[in-house]
Amino acid sequence: MTDAESTEAAVLDAIEARRERVNDAIDEDLPLAEPERLYEASRYLLEAGGKRLRPTVTLLAAEALADVDPLSADYREFPALDGTTVDVMAAAVSIEVIQSFTLIHDDIMDEDDLRRGVPAVHREYDTETAILAGDTLYSKAFEIMLRTEAEPTRSLDAMRTLAETCTKICEGQAYDVAFEDSDDVAVEEYLQMVRLKTAVLYGAAASVPALVVGADQNVVDALYEYGISVGQAFQIQDDVLDLTVPSEQLGKQRGSDLVEGKQTIITLHARAQGVDVDDLVTADSPEAVTEEDIDEAVAVLEEAGSIDYARDLAEDLVEEGKDHLQVLPENEARETLEHIADYLIERGY
């Protein structure tokens, strides 16, 4: 195996080893209740799958801090640093529930029809039900986060992180929508949008377990910054992959961001280099574009240094993210968190 392959294997193993416990916990913490149709719609996307990457980060951060063997502890009665036990799984579920809420509302806003290979909630049900399902998950996430049994001021800090994270995600989504109609977005503005829309939830996933087990504030802050860095790297890598991975592997037309006129870190950089990004691809739908059109556009972007710029930026962010993990004891869970950072930019799709 290459290094990249062994990193990927380690990360996928870590996710796989925790997935069933996370899924069981979701069923426990968000059971099908009355009115049934509302709860079915609320659980629909969660049941459709998803990698459970964020809850895995939460559980790994707790394991690293408690310095226990991975998978050895009961996540519901997890050893906090003060000798009490806390329910760190509740924190993991809460974060995943928030992720699911944002996907449901985003799909309505973006008029996306598919998600995780199944119809979006507003297509499987209807827009009214999808709005309400998202709203239900929103408050459920707060209810679930209240069940960690962390020391009360730490529990309040976790609630504050969750609330502020949700506000930032909304702000990020608003910037993303606004950027679609703007042709002078600066790279810094784009990175700030990514930070808000995508990265803060990784920040919460990594730092909330530190709050719940009672780690020092500098550890909480470092784990938050780990999440921010890898979350930003993850989004930038998505932008790179859209141009560089063959369509069949990507599961959609390569270069669809270009065709749809979506702003990415790559187009923003190219524009700043004087590239006429709007004319890179003349086709106006993913169906109408040819592989040759995309090849030519990618060549222009390579020439401008824009793809390398994005790759370098993602790599720098991953290194920064890993540096923040130095606050953790050296153990297997910490190593897996490092692998996750690497994996986010080494993954092929």
Next chain:
Amino acid sequence: MTDAESTEAAVLDAIEARRERVNDAIDEDLPLAEPERLYEASRYLLEAGGKRLRPTVTLLAAEALADVDPLSADYREFPALDGTTVDVMAAAVSIEVIQSFTLIHDDIMDEDDLRRGVPAVHREYDTETAILAGDTLYSKAFEIMLRTEAEPTRSLDAMRTLAETCTKICEGQAYDVAFEDSDDVAVEEYLQMVRLKTAVLYGAAASVPALVVGADQNVVDALYEYGISVGQAFQIQDDVLDLTVPSEQLGKQRGSDLVEGKQTIITLHARAQGVDVDDLVTADSPEAVTEEDIDEAVAVLEEAGSIDYARDLAEDLVEEGKDHLQVLPENEARETLEHIADYLIERGY
């Protein structure tokens, strides 16, 4: 003045005396931030007005418990029962922000174009912005509720009440939507829907201040039940007024619930008495119906005892609500809370 007039005057005075302080607090706790369009949309309905009835209930409950002269205390440094000070205004603002979020999303779901005399947020802006504005208010309400500086376990209780209240409101809205397509809703089911959709937020408005100032659990519970009772009475009275108040005073066509086939406690009762409610009014739009049509329908409902049934039920609920206030010290604020209960069913529109 009649009793009803003096009750109304006392309630409107109490609201009026606190409105500016509530409005100033909303500006402080939910300032216009970046991205500006998102925060403008989020604040739009809050700026358009509203009686501020729920925050007034919150402030009055705190005043009654602390046994201070109404309006004498600084709501931001309010005397808690353990000698510390708490920000009870933050709790009042949080409740009002939740109310505003639910109105924005409800208007999208119900396709309503107007609210408080201005275009609904999804009409003034667009649906995407309205979904996002509601989502922003949602998390902001939790952020604001975290600022009460109540004793940590009490603060957590307030957060739990807020989260559970939001979940219940979603459930109530889902039942309301489901009932539109059903012709065999039981009176008990309707009352449960009203409890969830409307009354629990009054329950939170009345009980959260008790949590924040540190009152005993039986006081918290009694104030919650006060809110539930008056909230249900409020909704039932709305159903009565729709049939009994002249259109010009109502601000919309009298009997519009009947025309639109909306389930109310009155039609549910009539249906149970064997009245063919679906054929009471043949016109299928508020524009097509005549006052005579409505008069005839009302006569049938009077004959079936359905309007009296609703009136009696609302009156019983108000008496129950007032009974719960006996846990409070006898003072002017408690008296005003009693007046609010009476006012909700004595109001003419």
